[in-house]
Amino acid sequence: TADVHNITSGQVIIDLSTASKELLENSLDAGATQVTITFKNHGIDSIEVSDNGTGIDEEDFDGICMKHYTSKLRTFEDVANVRTLGFRGEALSSLCAVARVDITTSTKSIQPRAYKLEYDHHGRLKSKQTASRNCGTTVLISDIFRNLPVRKTDLVKNGRREFQKAVTLLQSYALIKVGLRLVVQHVDSRGRKGIMLATSGSKQLRSNVLSVFGANGMAGLEPIDFRLNISARFKLKACDMLLSVHGYLSNCSFGKGRSATDRQFWFVNGRPVKLQQFSKAITDVYKTFNHLQCPVILLDLELDPQFIDVNVTPDKRTIFLHNEAAIIEALKERVTEIFSSQDI
């Protein structure tokens, strides 16, 4: 087993993307079906995430913003089988260290009564007031990086770009989470509101893809759904490794020479992750069918959690897959097959 400190060291909140993603993950872990994320002035003034999840129990108020506090891992062995998006207990405490954090929360048993909680720099509960809201939680992060002048200056300078980066990362959750009504909106310094992203809460992946990419972006996408037996194909011993692959890929009617590097999304068991080697492999296959440059990729790999290690970096976006090379090979073979069978 890994050392406990491995999962607790490092910095989680490095920019607006990680801040907003961590908050969204918390809402999803709390079972939310509706989440609204509001960026004020590109997030420089504030980011607010409001959900209809379970809410936070009063007995947890003191703990949630303390370093390493998590309600999601009961034993250390759970790390190997983690199904929740969060498990490191670092996001809220890191946010407290770099921003002002206010939480309003209510549970099923106390709604419409609620509590408004304010936390200090160290994640200690500073004040608790009664408030009102339905079951769920609103986390308001304001004045991010107020105590880190260099990062703050950088953020103010590149606010628009940083905000775009955050929206792209949130897109990956909007795409994969079926049954979630996600709204991401921006409010500028004059109070004008714009919707950046909105999903309907449909149970269909297709509907999410339509909401995020639009009807034009959907054209030329091929639904993908297959299973691979990695251990049988590569005669791997000592394990039975099955892989389900589900999502969308550009097909041959996708525009010639069109590039879609900003539309390559990988997921492992529904968790958005970076899989650069995988993107490269699929792109290589497309290049052999020479008129396609860079495909749209939206693929969820489903496999037994025992073959995955998500606990590699604090942002949980880099992961290790057992037999990665074999998985890539098998994927390339299958994508080649799918593509060859199309009428080019």
Ligand code: ADP
């Ligand atoms: P982690 O997600 O790794 O457990 P966090 O620092 O992100 O750590 O959150 C700490 C704890 O705060 C969570 O384990 C959870 O109990 C509680 N929490 C945070 N956000 C929410 C939310 N939106 N709804 C319900 N509980 C929450």
Ligand code: MG
């Ligand atoms: Mg979390």
